[in-house]
Amino acid sequence: xxxxxxxxxxxxxxxxxxxxxxxxxxxxxxxxxxxxxxxxxxxxxxxxxxxxxxxxxxxxxxxxxxxxxxxxxxxxxxxxxxxxxxxxxxxxxxxxxxxxxxxxxxxxxxxxxxxxxxxxxxxxxxxxxxxxxxxxxxxxxxxxxxxxxxxxxxxxxxxxxxxxxxxxxxxxxxxxx
Numbered sequence: 815x816x817x818x819x820x821x822x823x824x825x826x827x828x829x830x831x832x833x834x835x836x837x838x839x840x841x842x843x844x845x846x847x848x849x850x851x852x853x854x855x856x857x858x859x860x861x862x863x864x865x866x867x868x869x870x871x872x873x874x875x876x877x878x879x880x881x882x883x884x885x886x887x888x889x890x891x892x893x894x895x896x897x898x899x900x901x902x903x904x905x906x907x908x909x910x911x912x913x914x915x916x917x918x919x920x921x922x923x924x925x926x927x928x929x930x931x932x933x934x935x936x937x938x939x940x941x942x943x944x945x946x947x948x949x950x951x952x953x954x955x956x957x958x959x960x961x962x963x964x965x966x967x968x969x970x971x972x973x974x975x976x977x978x979x980x981x982x983x984x985x986x987x988x989x990x991x
Contacts, residue, residue: 835859838906839883842896852899855892857949860884860911864953865944869985870936873962876987877939881956884909886949911952918954921980929961932975934968936985937961 832840839859846853857863861882866874875882885908887893893910900906920940921929929935936942939957960981963969969982973990982990 835883836906836908838900838908839885841903841905842885842899842908845899852895855888856896857886857888857913860886860952860956863945863949866942870939870942870962872987873936873983873985874939874943874957876989877960877981877983878956881909884911886911886913886952888912889914911955913948913952916955917951918956918958920954920958925976929972929976932963932968932972934964934972935961936963939983 832843835843842856843859846856846858859882860878863886864874885893885896887896887910890912893912896908896910900908918940920926921938926938939960939962940953942962943953943957945953960983961972962983962985963972964985966984966986966988969984969988969990973982978990
């Protein structure tokens with residue numbers, strides 16, 4: 815998603831004034847600010863709902879990429895209401911993540927214990943993000959099978975060891991799928 819590391823900080827500004835968001839996402843978030851009725855059940859864009867320690871910021875942003883603009887809703891009905899708003903006003907499309915239906919997958923205990931012993935292992939991406947507990951299914955869905963490692967050489971070793979069966983991202987933002 816990014817051509818160079820200098821672009822990574824774009825999502826910090828997005829939270830302040832909604833710049834950088836896709837038009838459709840910006841319009842839904844703006845409508846939520848204008849009408850509490852419309853905003854009921856719409857929590858916001860994922861970028862607004864998570865916090866990441868500076869050390870892991872690049873790795874998490876690169877992993878999530880455009881998913882940071884996905885709109886978190888309480889239910890499928892709330893997402894449907896926002897989709898109808900976008901359609902009615904011909905404002906484009908957006909991706910919605912209903913808390914009620916998005917469930918994540920994580921590593922089994924045996925695999926996780928093996929991964930944790932690998933050189934350069936920093937953590938499971940989902941565990942390096944802070945958010946309200948109600949978003950845990952969404953966070954696990956997007957980051958539960960992603961590991962963060964210190965550098966590319968260690969990422970390659972881990973990927974080979976585990977047969978490239980999960981995503982790995984380095985602290986510098988190198989992503990192995």
